[in-house]
């Protein structure tokens with residue numbers, strides 16, 4: 001008998017009219033894993049989380065938590081999960097403690113147990129000294145930490161974190177990532193969505209890459225990078241790039257993908273150790289002003305580039321501009 | 324049940340974290356009740372001297388009996404006479420009433436004394452302006468005096484007539500003296516009648532001091548107005564909960580949707596009820612308002628009204644896309660319903676069509692019910708039709724709110 005996965009998603013589809021926000025997504029998450037959903041804005045990450053946390057019902061397909069179907073037995077499923085929404089879903093005019101007490105009650109915690117859990121979690125997120133201050137007096141990072149604490153009060157089997165580091169400074173971001181890692185080592189299974197590949201690489205045991213509602217690849221970091229067949233990545237920072245030169249580079253047999261970014265160019269290299277001089281020559285001869293060149297091993301960015309022909313951050317920028 | 328309680332309590336807590344909300348809930352209604360109460364009060368007065376009424380008189384009598392009549396009227400001590408002199412005083416008096424300058428006039432005809440002496444029927448003319456209360460009182464006083472004079476006259480004439488019809492001759496001087504004496508006796512006896520009706524005031528208006536009519540209207544009207552205004556304004560909190568995503572987050576906890584909806588209706592009902600009883604208590608203690616015989620009846624009428632308001636509030640909150648829109652809609656709806664429902668002026672003084680419109684909305688029925696309990700002295704059964712209609716509104720609004728309820 002195989003171990004039942006803690007999250008099982010099969011052929012999940014969610015349509016909003018014409019728009020297919022989630023398009024036949026399937027994946028499984030094993031107990032104790034940190035599973036990352038990586039994708040640009042509008043990829044469908046929040047929609048997947050919403051279905052798993054019973055806010056939205058799927059158009060078709062199924063999802064279960066510890067074998068409990070989220071549609072047919074949603075009340076039981078919900079008692080097993082902790083959800084940290086993308087937004088700060090807290091009562092801004094109430095104190096941190098009042099908020100946590102309330103969310104604890106919603107999970108059936110009462111009296112002594114409730115008060116103890118609230119104290120514990122205030123301690124975990126290091127905000128015990130600010131417990132009686134109103135949420136609207138908190139910094140963005142402090143709000144994020146209380147937002148996370150509110151999802152942990154009832155000791156869930158699995159925690160959904162939807163882009164918990166958006167809009168906060170690097171050091172707070174780092175402390176949140178460390179917190180998630182620590183919770184995971186204590187046995188918590190985590191489903192983590194992000195559009196920052198560094199977060200996915202740092203945190204996640206396995207990653208599912210999502211784009212336009214589709215799960216385009218799933219695996220560990222190594223599995224994914226190996227799957228694209230690239231042996232290296234050339235990152236060029238330069239001014240004066242034009243499409244012609246990028247197209248010429250992309251047509252080289254040694255280069256599997258070439259993509260422009262704001263300040264340069266990324267090339268996935270399939271083979272050929274001596275490719276670098278060719279690239280630099282061609283760029284300088286067409287009048288490109290090169291600032292720096294990096295040669296690295298493939299990462300999740302390379303995978304995204306390989307699969308979609310776009311850079312992940314470029315996608316995000318485009319979407320952010322659209323917002 | 325506990326979950327419903329927790330969600331409801333949380334919302335009340337959020338409401339209380341907003342100081343200005345408490346100000347609107349408790350302080351503003353009292354201020355408005357006070358101002359409206361003063362505005363509708365009788366005003367002036369205060370001293371307990373009996374009220375005297377003015378009666379315009381045109382005395383055209385050519386004999387002395389007219390003067391006697393006026394003397395008797397003045398002696399009744401309720402009426403001041405305003406004499407109209409000149410030629411054609413009867414026409415003058417008529418015009419005074421017609422133009423609304425005076426409210427009542429008595430015209431004594433030229434042949435008054437003559438006809439009385441000849442024992443012919445005499446007709447006095449009483450002009451009155453139907454819009455005034457005054458003529459009712461003056462006319463009663465005049466009729467009382469005339470009745471007394473008639474009685475005296477009758478007593479004297481009875482002796483004279485009886486003598487004539489039995490003996491066939493006019494009565495001698497001795498008999499006439501007797502008749503005079505009987506007349507005096509009747510006149511005196513009528514001053515202190517042997518049979519009187521003692522009026523004892525019972526019921527609540529006798530128990531409490533006579534309430535000030537201004538507050539008696541403004542207290543329930545302003546209570547109903549602010550319960551509606553504040554209640555509907557609470558709709559924006561639902562919009563805020565959707566915008567801040569706390570409502571969606573509730574769905575991720577093991578909480579039933581029905582519990583969330585019920586809690587949202589329930590806490591608005593509780594806040595409205597607390598506000599109602601605060602204003603009832605304050606009205607009774609500070610303004611001496613008499614809220615009627617039955618606290619139970621008041622509670623049922625108030626409860627039905629508050630339930631209708633709570634349902635409408637959740638409905639508006641579910642339909643509005645932004646807090647601003649919810650608040651604008653609430654303001655427009657509640658002020659319109661106050662005006663149409665007779666909270667600012669009694670429906671009784673409005674045209675028929677206006678009164679009909681007033682009974683398409685909860686405020687009209689609630690105000691009716693309040694008047695029935697407070698001023699007309701009805702018990703709960705007298706306000707039952709209104710209670711049923713209000714409960715109907717509550718059911719319809721709440722059902723619509725449940726159907727329209729959204730989490731995102």
Ligand SMILES: Nc1ncnc2c1ncn2[C@@H]1O[C@H](COP(=O)(O)OP(=O)(O)OP(=O)(O)O)[C@@H](O)[C@H]1O
Nearest residue numbers: 016021039040041042043044045046047048086195
């Ligand atoms: N309630 C809705 N009605 C209509 N369209 C929706 C709704 N919710 C999401 N969408 C659409 O579904 C798509 C996926 O949205 P979703 O929020 O899941 O993306 P995401 O990956 O979480 O993006 P982000 O990184 O910006 O949070 C988007 O195109 C979005 O506009």
Ligand SMILES: [Mg+2]
Nearest residue numbers: 045046047086
């Ligand atoms: Mg999202």
